[in-house]
Amino acid sequence: MDEFSFINSIKQHSYKQSSLIKGIGDDAAVIRQPTQDIVCAVDTLVEGVHFSRQTMEPWHIGYRALAANVSDLAAMGASPAFYLVSIVIPKTWSSGEINQIYVGMKQLATKFRMDLIGGDTVSGQELSVSITVIGYVERNKARYRSLAKEGDKVFVTGTLGDSQAGFHILTNPGYYTDEVYYKERHQQPLPRVDFASKTENISRIVFNDISDGIANEANEIAEASKVSLILYEKQLPIKDSYEQFPPKLQHKWKLFGGEDFELLGTVSNKDWNELQIIAKETNTPLKEIGYVDDSQSNIGQVFLHENKQTYRLQKKGYTHLK
Numbered sequence: 001m002d003e004f005s006f007i008n009s010i011k012q013h014s015y016k017q018s019s020l021i022k023g024i025g026d027d028a029a030v031i032r033q034p035t036q037d038i039v040c041a042v043d044t045l046v047e048g049v050h051f052s053r054q055t056m057e058p059w060h061i062g063y064r065a066l067a068a069n070v071s072d073l074a075a076m077g078a079s080p081a082f083y084l085v086s087i088v089i090p091k092t093w094s095s096g097e098i099n100q101i102y103v104g105m106k107q108l109a110t111k112f113r114m115d116l117i118g119g120d121t122v123s124g125q126e127l128s129v130s131i132t133v134i135g136y137v138e139r140n141k142a143r144y145r146s147l148a149k150e151g152d153k154v155f156v157t158g159t160l161g162d163s164q165a166g167f168h169i170l171t172n173p174g175y176y177t178d179e180v181y182y183k184e185r186h187q188q189p190l191p192r193v194d195f196a197s198k199t200e201n202i203s204r205i206v207f208n209d210i211s212d213g214i215a216n217e218a219n220e221i222a223e224a225s226k227v228s229l230i231l232y233e234k235q236l237p238i239k240d241s242y243e244q245f246p247p248k249l250q251h252k253w254k255l256f257g258g259e260d261f262e263l264l265g266t267v268s269n270k271d272w273n274e275l276q277i278i279a280k281e282t283n284t285p286l287k288e289i290g291y292v293d294d295s296q297s298n299i300g301q302v303f304l305h306e307n308k309q310t311y312r313l314q315k316k317g318y319t320h321l322k
């Protein structure tokens, strides 16, 4: 059973609490309150799976664990407010190192005005940091994956493949252009909170954060919205110096690499101009990379135009429990 079938198998078919308006199946859950909706998500970082001591200092582990979670709030258009940390600590980690993990989290928490309000501490074999985040979104303004419509533009923020390039540099030391940039994109990603939350005047917009790779996230939007997405390989945004890496790796990282924590989304043509203005105001690179198709026979599928050919972009990225 892979990660997706596992999640489906444990998913409730209905919810008992009437305040719950989105449960399992998006970047975060949404709970209705009198004036605002509450958004919550949890993501875990495990030694050997998400990081190794070779690729991350303790400070980076904390920063990145919280960033991955805040990125899910951003993907819902929510503003971060609180976090709870559950940590499994092996005997081989010193108290100074554990403290540095919390210093890393606090750095990002300060930036987004978040408070640490609880957690749990357990000893165990592998370091694992599980963070629950809570944020707010204006009533009815949570951004779901299921709202893409035929004719929408597909867009992405920032550049793709940088995190995997950084991981490659960290595990294959040598001389690289923009080495610090790529390492930072892997160790200290900055979630697109400001950009996403400033779109509140746009009535309908879809976001999904890129944790597993754009191929995976685009398929999640296509499936949830029951539409087909068409993407253009040439339009996928990359940093200039990305071309220093072997072409095969460039291709693999930008489509299937993940951990860039950029936002992939769709928006109607009429709101595109407004979105471009918000991107400028928040210093967010924004690129149109395709469109939502009306083809009834390709529902739930993603296609990539590349070198005058079009092929199906499979839902393949980083999948646990394969």
Ligand SMILES: Nc1ncnc2c1ncn2[C@@H]1O[C@H](COP(=O)(O)OP(=O)(O)O)[C@@H](O)[C@H]1O
Binding pocket: 007, 010, 023, 024, 025, 026, 027, 028, 029, 042, 043, 072, 211, 212
């Ligand atoms: N073990 C689990 N128990 C309950 N819900 C889960 C579990 N794992 C994942 N989910 C839910 O499944 C959905 C997809 O999870 P995931 O792919 O990890 O999202 P993301 O990539 O945005 O972090 C989310 O709604 C998440 O809350």
Ligand SMILES: Cc1ncc(C[n+]2csc(CCOP(=O)(O)OP(=O)(O)O)c2C)c(N)n1
Binding pocket: 043, 044, 048, 049, 050, 051, 052, 055, 068, 167, 211, 212, 257, 258, 259, 318, 320
């Ligand atoms: C040591 C190490 N090996 C492999 C990777 C690559 N990697 C690990 S998990 C992952 C995908 C994202 O993690 P996941 O837990 O699926 O995040 P979610 O989708 O729940 O946000 C990737 C690309 C890494 N960062 N570090």
Ligand SMILES: [Mg+2]
Binding pocket: 026, 027, 071, 072, 075, 208, 209, 210, 211
């Ligand atoms: Mg997500």
Ligand SMILES: [Mg+2]
Binding pocket: 042, 043
């Ligand atoms: Mg997750």
Ligand SMILES: [Mg+2]
Binding pocket: 043, 068, 069, 072, 211
């Ligand atoms: Mg996530």
